[in-house]
Amino acid sequence: MKVYLDILQGFNAQEFQQDLISWFEQEQRDLPWRVNKDPYRVWISEIMLQQTRVEAVKPYYKNFMEKFPTLTDLADAAEDEVLKAWEGLGYYSRARNLQAAVREVRDTYGGIVPNTPEEIGKLKGVGPYTKGAILSIAYDIPEPAVDGNVMRVMSRILSIWEDIAKPKTRQLFEDVIRQVISHDNPSYFNQGLMELGALICIPKNPSCLLCPVRQHCRAFHEGVQKELPVKSKAKEPKLVPIVAGVFRTPNGKYVVNKRPSTGLLANMWEFPNVEVKEGITNHKQQLMYHMKEQFDLHVEVGEYTLNIQHGFTHRTWDIFVFEGMVQQEVIETETLKVMSREEMEERTFSRSHQKIYEACTKK
DNA sequence: AATTCGTGGCC
DNA sequence: TGGCCAAGAAT
Numbered sequence: 104m105k106v107y108l109d110i111l112q113g114f115n116a117q118e119f120q121q122d123l124i125s126w127f128e129q130e131q132r133d134l135p136w137r138v139n140k141d142p143y144r145v146w147i148s149e150i151m152l153q154q155t156r157v158e159a160v161k162p163y164y165k166n167f168m169e170k171f172p173t174l175t176d177l178a179d180a181a182e183d184e185v186l187k188a189w190e191g192l193g194y195y196s197r198a199r200n201l202q203a204a205v206r207e208v209r210d211t212y213g214g215i216v217p218n219t220p221e222e223i224g225k226l227k228g229v230g231p232y233t234k235g236a237i238l239s240i241a242y243d244i245p246e247p248a249v250d251g252n253v254m255r256v257m258s259r260i261l262s263i264w265e266d267i268a269k270p271k272t273r274q275l276f277e278d279v280i281r282q283v284i285s286h287d288n289p290s291y292f293n294q295g296l297m298e299l300g301a302l303i304c305i306p307k308n309p310s311c312l313l314c315p316v317r318q319h320c321r322a323f324h325e326g327v328q329k330e331l332p333v334k335s336k337a338k339e340p341k342l343v344p345i346v347a348g349v350f351r352t353p354n355g356k357y358v359v360n361k362r363p364s365t366g367l368l369a370n371m372w373e374f375p376n377v378e379v380k381e382g383i384t385n386h387k388q389q390l391m392y393h394m395k396e397q398f399d400l401h402v403e404v405g406e407y408t409l410n411i412q413h414g415f416t417h418r419t420w421d422i423f424v425f426e427g428m429v430q431q432e433v434i435e436t437e438t439l440k441v442m443s444r445e446e447m448e449e450r451t452f453s454r455s456h457q458k459i460y461e462a463c464t465k466k
Numbered sequence: 467a468a469t470t471c472g473t474g475g476c477c
Numbered sequence: 478t479g480g481c482c483a484a485g486a487a488t
Contacts, residue, residue, distance in 0.1 A: 152484040159474065159483090193472030196487075230486045250484045270467070297484055306482085307477095336481095367470080469488085476482085 110261050116283040119260075119319045124288055126315035127295035130302070132157075135164050140290075142216035142241035143174040149236045150201050150228060154194065157301070163192050174216070177202060178209040200228030218242045231273065236293065245289040247280035249273050252300025253293075258332035259304060262321035268335045345422045346386040347376035347456075348394065349463045350402055350429050352441055358429060359447065360398070361438040372447075373456045376422070386423050398439055401430045409462050413455035424459050 131137070134157065136148030147167060151160045167188050171177035177185065182202060189198035204226035208216055216237070217223045224234045235248035247253075254267045254276050261279065265272045285292040303310050311323050322328040350358040362371050377393040379386065387404045394400045404427040413420045433441050442450070444464065452460065 149484070154471090154483055154485055155473075156475075156483050191473075193474090194485090196471070197485090200486080228486065232485060236484075248484085251482095252484065294484095301484080471485105471487090474483100477478100477480100 110263065110279060111282055114261065114283070115319065119283065119316055120285040120287075120292060122316050122319070123295040123299065124285060124291045127291050127298055131294070131298055132302075135161060135168070140241050142218075142237060143177075144168065145241040146216060146233075146237055147201070149233045150197050151192065153197060153233070155192065159192070163189070174205055174208060174214055178205045178214075197228055203227045204229065216241070218244065220246060231277070235277075239289040239293045243288070243290055245281075245284045245286045247277040247284065248293045248297075249276045249280060250297060252297040252304075253280070255306065255332050256296050256300045256304045259309070259322035259328050260316065260320050262325060262327070262331070264331070264333050266335045267332045342419050342421050344379040345376050345420050346379055346390045346393075347374045347422050347424050347459060348390050348402065348404065349374050349408070349424060349426045349459065350394075350400075351426075352429055352433065356441045356443050357447065358400070358433060359440055359442055359450075361440075371456075372450045372452050374424075374459055379423075387425060390425055400433065403428045403430055409459075411455060411458050411462070413458070420455055422455060422459070424463070426463060 134148075136144055138144075148160070148164060151164055151167075170184070170188055171180060180202070182199070185198050185202050186195065189195060192198075207226060208214060212222070217226075218238065218241075220234060220238065223229055223237060224231075229237070232248055232250050235246040238244040238246040239248055251267075254273070257263065257276055257279060258265070258267060263275070263279075265275055267273075299314070299316070303314050307329075309328050311317050311320070311328055314320065314323070317323045320328070322331050348358075352358070358375060359372050360375055362373060375390075375394060375398065377389065377397075379389060386407070391402060391404050394402045404425050406425070408424045408426050411420075411422045411424065413422065433439070435441060440446075447460065
């Protein structure tokens, strides 16, 4: 905490609050979730706005409020109906967690959204940001609500050069906000910071000449507003070599398996494959060994066919594809099947394996 | 701490 | 056109 005292040295928090809040009173956008402070309505908006743009949320929010006007309506609704109302918004676990949390409020808190950090923070889908947003906006409680906007704005205002991509950095900004938040109007203070980040203090080419708090902004005075915030890029994806086998049975069908129900590409179908262990150069032999170990299948591996690269956020698969034949009858299980082309068309394969499929069935 | 989870808009 | 996101949370 001592470190932050240096950051706030000479910063006039009170004038900053006034300028920010006055601006928000004047310039705030007319948004459907700003008609009142109903905690339920605020809650829904905050969940929908997670990682989602305002313009995308608007129509969903309106529709959602017509279908589920009160907390009780949402709690009593069928889950399918809720998911249907969420269809197209993305991050669907938000909808499931939201309804579970709303039911928790109905059953445990008599239908009243709790107003303490401890209680509200326990609700499913309510993390540090959403907790502070509901408490401040709906209940006028001076809690930080630190999202990407707030970190960008405050890193410029106070010239903070910590990497905002690191999870730990959010804690620093929460501590800073606790020191400078308005206790008279925490709602407009928090919303003002986010609105400023959305309209003026935008990521690229911020409109500093229109900014209501530029006289408080250290980055502006130092001319480094475009250098902030510091946000490290995701590190270069690691190249992961993989050997995959397109094995056919004597009657022309294909051997495929289903991925585990958790983790990367959960439940998707694919051609049998294995990550190449470091130092192993004999791909053919490793694939044969994998088929024996994993599926107890003796296979004959033919010649190397093609190479495919497929990118994810943090890794790139470098797939070496071999074609081959199975030398015995395949015992099918839930996760290992022999399929014709027609049967495969009806299953879900990951993109990478669709590429393999197309390449190997073209001829 | 690192991964995963969706979608549409932007330059 | 393809990266880069945008009012994060769960695991």
